[in-house]
Amino acid sequence: MADGARYSRALILGASVVSIAALMTQSGLAQTAEPQAERASADRPKLAKRKQAKPQVAQQAAPEVMNARAQAGGAAPVQTLDAITVAASKTEERAIDALAPVSVVTSAEIEARQASTVGGLIYNVPGAWVQNRGDEPSTSINIRGLQDFGRVAVVVDGARQNYQRTGHFANGSFFLNPELISGIDIVRGPTANIYGSGAIGGVASFRTKDIEDVVRAGERWGVDVKTILGSNYGRALGSAFGGVHVNPNVDVFAGGTYSTQENYKDGTGFEVANTGNRLTSGIAKLTVRPADGHEVKLGTIFQEDIYSVGQPPRRAGDPNSTNANGTNNLSGTSIYASNVKNYTTTLGWKYSQPDDQWFDWDAKVYWNRTENDQIKTAHTSTTPSVYCGGVPGNAVSGCIGSNRGYLLDTIGVDAYNTTRFETGSWRHAVTYGLDAFQDKVSSRDTTGTSEVTTPGGQRTLSGGFVQWKANYTSMLEVIGALRYDNYQLSSASSSSSGDRLSPKITVGLVPAAVVTPYVSYAEGYRAPSVTETLVSGPHSGATINDSFFRCPSGTPGPGADSTFCFVPNPNLRPEVGKNKEIGFNIKKNDLFTAGDTLRGKINVFRNDITDFIDQVAYGNPLVVPTGPPPAPSITVLPFLQYQNVAAARIQGVEAEAMYDANLWFFGLSGSFQNGKNLQTGYGLYSIPPQKITTTAGVRLLDRTLILSVMWTSAIANYDIPPTYTPATSFDLVNLYVQYQPTQDLTLNFSVENLLNQYYRPYAIPVGSTGDTQNDVKWASAGAGLVIKGGLKYHFGGT
Numbered sequence: 001m002a003d004g005a006r007y008s009r010a011l012i013l014g015a016s017v018v019s020i021a022a023l024m025t026q027s028g029l030a031q032t033a034e035p036q037a038e039r040a041s042a043d044r045p046k047l048a049k050r051k052q053a054k055p056q057v058a059q060q061a062a063p064e065v066m067n068a069r070a071q072a073g074g075a076a077p078v079q080t081l082d083a084i085t086v087a088a089s090k091t092e093e094r095a096i097d098a099l100a101p102v103s104v105v106t107s108a109e110i111e112a113r114q115a116s117t118v119g120g121l122i123y124n125v126p127g128a129w130v131q132n133r134g135d136e137p138s139t140s141i142n143i144r145g146l147q148d149f150g151r152v153a154v155v156v157d158g159a160r161q162n163y164q165r166t167g168h169f170a171n172g173s174f175f176l177n178p179e180l181i182s183g184i185d186i187v188r189g190p191t192a193n194i195y196g197s198g199a200i201g202g203v204a205s206f207r208t209k210d211i212e213d214v215v216r217a218g219e220r221w222g223v224d225v226k227t228i229l230g231s232n233y234g235r236a237l238g239s240a241f242g243g244v245h246v247n248p249n250v251d252v253f254a255g256g257t258y259s260t261q262e263n264y265k266d267g268t269g270f271e272v273a274n275t276g277n278r279l280t281s282g283i284a285k286l287t288v289r290p291a292d293g294h295e296v297k298l299g300t301i302f303q304e305d306i307y308s309v310g311q312p313p314r315r316a317g318d319p320n321s322t323n324a325n326g327t328n329n330l331s332g333t334s335i336y337a338s339n340v341k342n343y344t345t346t347l348g349w350k351y352s353q354p355d356d357q358w359f360d361w362d363a364k365v366y367w368n369r370t371e372n373d374q375i376k377t378a379h380t381s382t383t384p385s386v387y388c389g390g391v392p393g394n395a396v397s398g399c400i401g402s403n404r405g406y407l408l409d410t411i412g413v414d415a416y417n418t419t420r421f422e423t424g425s426w427r428h429a430v431t432y433g434l435d436a437f438q439d440k441v442s443s444r445d446t447t448g449t450s451e452v453t454t455p456g457g458q459r460t461l462s463g464g465f466v467q468w469k470a471n472y473t474s475m476l477e478v479i480g481a482l483r484y485d486n487y488q489l490s491s492a493s494s495s496s497s498g499d500r501l502s503p504k505i506t507v508g509l510v511p512a513a514v515v516t517p518y519v520s521y522a523e524g525y526r527a528p529s530v531t532e533t534l535v536s537g538p539h540s541g542a543t544i545n546d547s548f549f550r551c552p553s554g555t556p557g558p559g560a561d562s563t564f565c566f567v568p569n570p571n572l573r574p575e576v577g578k579n580k581e582i583g584f585n586i587k588k589n590d591l592f593t594a595g596d597t598l599r600g601k602i603n604v605f606r607n608d609i610t611d612f613i614d615q616v617a618y619g620n621p622l623v624v625p626t627g628p629p630p631a632p633s634i635t636v637l638p639f640l641q642y643q644n645v646a647a648a649r650i651q652g653v654e655a656e657a658m659y660d661a662n663l664w665f666f667g668l669s670g671s672f673q674n675g676k677n678l679q680t681g682y683g684l685y686s687i688p689p690q691k692i693t694t695t696a697g698v699r700l701l702d703r704t705l706i707l708s709v710m711w712t713s714a715i716a717n718y719d720i721p722p723t724y725t726p727a728t729s730f731d732l733v734n735l736y737v738q739y740q741p742t743q744d745l746t747l748n749f750s751v752e753n754l755l756n757q758y759y760r761p762y763a764i765p766v767g768s769t770g771d772t773q774n775d776v777k778w779a780s781a782g783a784g785l786v787i788k789g790g791l792k793y794h795f796g797g798t
Helices: 003-030 062-068 107-113 189-193 529-534 774-779
Strands: 100-105 128-133 134-145 153-157 179-186 202-208 221-230 235-247 250-261 279-287 294-309 335-352 361-377 402-423 426-445 456-473 478-490 495-509 516-525 536-538 562-567 575-589 597-619 622-625 633-636 641-660 665-679 690-700 703-715 730-739 745-752 786-797
Touching: 107 179, 107 703, 107 730, 107 745, 128 179, 134 202, 134 294, 189 456, 189 495, 189 575, 456 529, 478 516, 495 575
Parallel strands: 153 202, 562 641
Antiparallel strands: 100 179, 128 134, 179 202, 221 235, 221 786, 235 250, 250 279, 279 294, 294 335, 335 361, 361 402, 402 426, 426 456, 456 478, 478 495, 495 516, 516 575, 536 562, 575 597, 597 641, 622 633, 641 665, 665 690, 690 703, 703 730, 730 745, 745 786
């Protein structure tokens, strides 16, 4: 498609959104807006409990929202680590005060970044990484070197996101449009084991937009409209969100987004196939306060992602198309036109009263569905297949024109209460609750083997916890917790179950000084997934040069058709993570000048994981050629199975700090990790590159203009198994400009990958012929230079 057509579509979409703003400008400009100081509250002290629920008309913005509005218009900025979070302990506290490795991404940062993916919002968070493919708009989060199959608990508005399908991608990902996100909490390690089974790596909690994001203090209704246009190639986004306080006890909020992107070029200047997509989303929330202190919220999110996944072959001389010895490696993969629909519905009930020390509860039920419908549009060769009735294809990856699909339904409940009391100089908060969810997985494939490589089945996980948090005057804080987990997994062919108690203890010295040291020990428990336990069947060979076996499960026709065979393992044991941690929270106001702030967190950890589940190849070795002579021969093993290895160990250091002098700011964040499979001695392929991010910026024109730069320097991890190719080392420099000429109009400008570097941010598997899987190698490369401009306008009234 010509560049002119790409940009024409982008400009039409942008113009359509701007036209909405133009039609409403007269009424918007006629409003008398409240002073900026009224829209931003002062620093809140550390909370002992949640405040009483009040009508939203009278409420001030939550800290993370307040921060977004305080970035311009003369109000003092609010440090990110001063934002309120409940992610670490399910009780409200500032992130800087939490005795846990927790980081927060505020709405201010989200608005300024104009990110196209979730990864664009968390790349500077220490200990956190993402695994993306340009031709797949989902995200997999890696925390402290752990990912896949629920090792990181991902929750959106409290609803677990557990989608997984077997393929050349992460084994566990989720779909979430960044434009829907209002805030993110990242908790590293099993510190937050109260969040439920599986989170031995950590928790990523996403909050979507709500009425307080669009209706300001003093307003009865509000609407925000936005458009973003970008380069490399035409990309555009349009969104609108609105809310109204129907009365002091009823709020209604709704909105939607649409974005389009054409294939982008990577840092070499090569256009990466199938990186274009069309993303649509909608959100609605109803909040009712039936009595003092009570709040009931019903929310629903719908997303539809339309894209194609897979890579066509490349030509000789194209970038990244040769083996290590210089020979050509041009083979592509099958390509599937994909339509993903994601539904999330939550119903929550909160209660809190300042004078009620016994009850302070939060209960939620939820349903999440991800359905992925695919049609095969291209095969690895154009040769007609007898099995496919004369069209290209095979009995493993399917025939061109055939359908396959994956469906995951998750239903769950999460409820907890906090009781507070005092004994002498001790203040106590006891939080106790239960949670459970059930995954139902089904797959279909009319001509291929997806039904066995992503097997159907049902998994139920449930548990309960009790946590005691005690403060002795202003000197000591102790947190002790005990969690019970139970799981049951079943399919038509097998079943398994298990349970365990997991403890946690944290002790911190919290004097009114600059540094708060603490130590922590916590355990986490992850049950095997349906796929790890039940996966079976052949892995298709792309060509005759990597088709070595015919699997026992069998496919029609004679001869070898598979590179290896998946083998189920109903005897898998759950993983147990045992994390030791030393942390330091750093907090100082008025360090050099009146009103400046310094915030920082440093953590040193070691996570020992017993019964670690990993893929293990075994069987009688076979020496096979990789092509016609003089191509070299390699040794391959016929079977691949998920097995428990004796142990794995991951350890490292994380740090983040920000100094804010009001008119300028400077920050550093970084992480260094290493991980070993203690049975084989090999490093873990999931350990991400070491990274350090430098952030600097200035606020000009009475803080209405913010200029900032973020520079992430990453060093690839080379201590990985020989069956993986390392990520690339790289320097990613991004520039951000935000200007608010009036309190209702915000202009954003960003430059991503200023140095136009080619980079692959994670290790990728080596293919059966000794080179990397080409589709992963090509599609995992990030976009080259991208320039974006955005406009946001606010309407509101009383």
